[in-house]
Amino acid sequence: MDKPGEAQDPQDAKLHSLDARSLRGLAHPLRMRLLNALRRGGPATASQLAAKLGESSGATSYHLRQLAAHGFVEDAPEHGKGRERWWKAVHKGVRFDDALLKDSDPDVRGAADLFLHEVANQHTQEIATWLGTGDDWPEAWRRASDMSDWTLRLTPELADELIHEMHDLVESYRARTPDDGTADAEQVRVHSHVIPVRTN
Structure with a gap:
């Protein structure tokens, strides 16, 4: 997870740093799924999101209002032509501070x-979806997908350096994003996990 308080770049302006209040407003499985759907799929109505996520429109409407109250989503009136309310994500992503895991308030620690567990669940679901639908994609995308892992022996300082270098590399590809008219360009998800493991 990105951590606030580090060197900022233009991309950081599109990220929201979670604090105790906003974290409590976001830390709900359906709210996180709704926010991800708006970030990746663009503006939508509660009914459209309900159909996409297999939820009731009453539930999506309620949780969208909660996300709005905490500054994660807002109205997208430019998309509305009828009475139904359209929503859009305010930020491209969030930054999580590990200090929240040690907050003095047990509710904040629980949130x-x-x-974090919901982020891990979403990563697992995305991989499972790819494995289940990979045959629906062109062969070029089958060859361009990847699931790899490595085992290294590092100090915390080297692990932190590795994380930053990986993040910088991924961010460098934003400047190479193809035009909207590029026929074979697709949205791509990149997961990064650096975690210590015990050997005994």
């Missing part, structure tokens, strides 16, 4: 733990 931080739920948030």
Whole structure:
């Protein structure tokens, strides 16, 4: 997870740094799924999101209002032509501070733990979806997908350096984003996990 308080670049302006209040507003499985759907799919109505996520429109409407109250989504009136309310994501992503896991308020610690577990669940679901639908994609995309892992022996300082270098590399590809008219360009998800493991 990105951590606030580090060197900022233009991309950081599109990220929201979670604090105790906003974390409590976001740390709910459906709210996180709704926010991700708006970030990746663009503006939508509660009914459209309900159909996409397999939820009731009453539930999506309620949780969208909660996300709005905490500054994660806002109205997208430029998309509305009828009475139904359209929503859009305010930020491109969030930055999580590990200090939230040690907050003096147990509710904040619980929200931080739920948030991180839900992120892990979403990563797992995305991989499972790819494995289940990979045959629907062109062969070029089958060859261009990847699931790899490595085992290294590092100090915390070297692990932190590795994380930053990986993030910088991924961000460098934003400047190479193809035009909207590029026929074979697709949205791509990149997961990064650096975690220590015990050997005994």
